[in-house]
Amino acid sequence: MDQIQVKRDRLLRQGARVYGLAGLVASFAILATPGSWGLLAFWTAIPLYVLAFVCAAMLQSRRTLRWAGGLLACAIVITLVLAFVSPEPNRTTGQALVPLLGAAVPGALMALLAYRLGWFWYWLGCLAGVGAGAIAITPANRLVVVAILLLGCGLAHAVGYLLSSSIPPALRQVAEVGRAHRAERRASELEAHRRQNARLLHDTVLATLTLLAHSGRGVSEEALREQARNDAHLLRQLRLGEPLFALPEAGYRPELVEETTLGTTLDSVKQRFDQLGLDVSWHGSARIMLPPGVLDAFLFAISECLENVRRHSGVVLAHVTITEDERVVRAMVTDAGRGFEVDAVGNERLGIKESVVARLAELGGSARLFSSPGAGTTVLLEVPR
Amino acid sequence: MTAAVLAERASGRRHAAIGMRRLWVGTTVILAFQIVFDFANTIERIDAYRDTVPVFTAWAVLLIADAAIVVVTRVLGEHLPNWLFALWYAALVLVIALDLSAAWGMPNPADSFTVGLSAALSLVLALVTRSTVQVFSAAIGLALVTAAAWILMGGFAEPNLPETVYTLCQMLFPVLVAALITGSFRRLMRRETEEMLSHSAIAAPRLTVGIEASEQLARLDLAAESLLSAVADGRMRLPLSEEVARRAGGLATELRLHLLESRSKTWLGLAIEESTLLSEKVRVEDPSSSAGLLGTRQRAALLSALWLLHDERSVSSRSPQQQIVLSFASPTRAIETDHFEAIAIRVEVPGSTRMMIDPGVWEHFARVGRYREALDGLGMRIDIHCLVPAPRGPARGRTDS
DSSP: OHHHHHHHHHHHHHHHHHHHHHHHHHHHHHHTSGGGTTOHHHHHHHHHHHHHHHHHHGGGSSOHHHHHHHHHHHHHHHHHHHHHTSOSOOHHHHHHHHHIIIIIHHHHHGGGGGSTTHHHHHHHHHHHHHHHHHHHSOTTTHHHHHHHHHHHHHHHHHHHHHHHHHHHHHHHHHHHHHHHHHHHHHHHHHHHHHHHHOHHHHHHHHHHHHHHHTTTTTSOHHHHHHHHHHHHHHHHHHHHTOOOOOOTTOSOOOOOOSSEEHHHHHHHHHHHHHHTTOEEEEEEOOOOEEOHHHHHHHHHHHHHHHHHIIIIIOOSEEEEEEEEOSSEEEEEEEEOSOOOOTTTSOHHHHTHIIIIIIHHHHTTOEEEEEEOTTSOEEEEEEEEO | OOHHHHHHHHHHHHHHTTTHHHHHHHHHHHHHHHHHHHHHHHHHTGGGOSOSHHHHHHHHHHHHHHHHHHHHHHHTTSOOOHHHHHHHHHHHHHHHHHHHHHTTTOSOGGGGOOHHHHHHHGGGGGTTTSOHHHHHHHHHHHHHHHHHHHHHHTTTSGGGHHHHHHHHHHHHHHHHHHHHHHHHHHHHHHHHHHHHHHHGGGGSOSSBOOHHHHHHHHHHHHHHHHHHHHHHTTSSOSSOOHHHHHHHHHHHHHHHHHHHHGGGBOHHHHHHHTOHHHHHHEEEEOTTOGGGGSOHHHHHHHHHHHHHHHHHHHHSOSOTTOOEEEEEOOOEEOTTOSSEEEEEEEEEEETOOGGGSOHHHHHHHHHHSEEEEEEETTEEEEEEEEEEEOSSGGGTTOOOO
16 A cells, blocks of 8 residues: 555656646746747746746655745746736736646646645645735736636646546556466466476477487387377377376376386386387386486486487497485486597587486486497486485 | 567557556546536637637537547547547547638637637547557647648737747647656556566466466477377378478477476566566576575565666666666575575666665565675675575475465
């Protein structure tokens, strides 16, 4: 509520400044016509106008009350100067008083409406201005001019009221938009999460797509079709928001249960690479409990490494050794393939820097790579338990 | 033009009208009073006209045109097609022309200008559907037409001049003031809306994805699904044709990129990126994504402080290139505990002094962490030292709520 008031007051002050300045400009423009150039009153009023302009321009600063009061004082003095310094009644000076007292003064005093009892001070100031005007105007026009000035004061009050009363409902509307947006973002966040959590699924989809990109050569047509069918089905389930329980005929099971044994899932990875023509030989413990998120990342990392072996090593057998202690689970992926100079090949080209290292690091794990030409490759993966 | 730009424009339009209804109704009522007032003036001067047909025709045209615009704007929900605006403007010019022709030959033409004043003020009806600049140039156009006619009619001759200037001011200034006030109202609402929208990012987990990236991923998944099912049920023959194979490869690359890239954004990056106002003034350097470790309260406070700093920058409009820079250091283990980590945040506000910064900023910074501010040759530099739950172990990625 406090914030709303601060914003309302700032807007009122901005409005008051524009309104006041416009009234002053109009008043001065009328007064500055050649008809009054011969009058002493005109030349006396110029510095007062300058002062009034300064006051109006400063209305937005912190001491609004002071500047609004200053402008009122300037306007009253200008009125009296125009009325009494040049004795003969002049149409021009009378005309210049209307925007001065009917627009500039009430416009600037509009800033007071932000304060407690502001309307009281507002009308006090306005009436002081109108009173000065009534003294300055020739008796013949007095009634009409006073009525017009009062109308002007009423108009500025209406504008001020309109501005200040528009803010709270508008801010409520903004808050509503914000709430709707928050809900939208939460939904999108959940959706993104769901899709990204289905990493194992995406991993196999990526592998299948990569095979298809090579027109599916080198793999049996039947196996590729089968794989495509499984992947399409899982993507469909993901899209429809169904739980990703594996199909009866699916070779792999990205199960979404609290704790999963590594064994069955490792088997599914092995089967998949079998279909792609890489023989994977497991060593070490096959029953490891890991939280699902960590398990996913771990399996993803292993299969990414195996994919690299399949593509680059030139051999058809890879060894995966799983060991564990009370703090970490380790996987060592080894092949006896052609190997490479680790420093010579950019990490990006291996494709594992971002995908494997970043994901494991996020979980507090790590990935290290050892290789040299002709001596095979070993990747050591670690995740905390 | 990208989809993102289009979407942003659409949402800008959607939010531009927030809270304007009340303001618009108010100005319509004020305009109605002005019309009554000016009509009374016409009646008062009725004997001065040689022929009253033009001036009453003008009144009829003005009332019909304004009523039509009010109804259309209301029905279309704060929207006015361009051609209708042009037609309406033509009607206003016609009204002014009729009023001027009615006063032709009078000794002081500005004095009998009545319906024209109402026509000029009518432009405030377009404030909700047109930009400040458009409305104001329309008002200047009307004033210029009138002034040109008065030059011919002797309005600028010596005894008439004050009256003429007075009337021209009456034509221009109310519309100008209304347009400027509406402009600041709109700016305020835009800023409020953007702040509100940016605050929706603080509930994000440590690393997050934008709404757009999330939709993109869904689209890619769908494309992959249709391709794979086409392969599965034999609609596409194996081995695949060159073109389909290329499509599969492209899809795989994009999908891979998406799965990786989307992990690298923090809530702060999103909040700033999705707000046009904030991204102009603030830059974040956070290579290790430390911002994601901040708790919900710390995030809200930091964002509020940024918005206040943004306000200070938009008020004092000097050198807009000087951005506020937020740099996050990587988290370091806090002394003697495993449960918390320390992050050093440096906020640089070039060209600013302590006096110029809203006191609320310090309150917010204090809620982020312990801060120290210093003034150097370039501006304010604020160093915030904040403690966050350690990201590894059970507290990982969690935000206190």
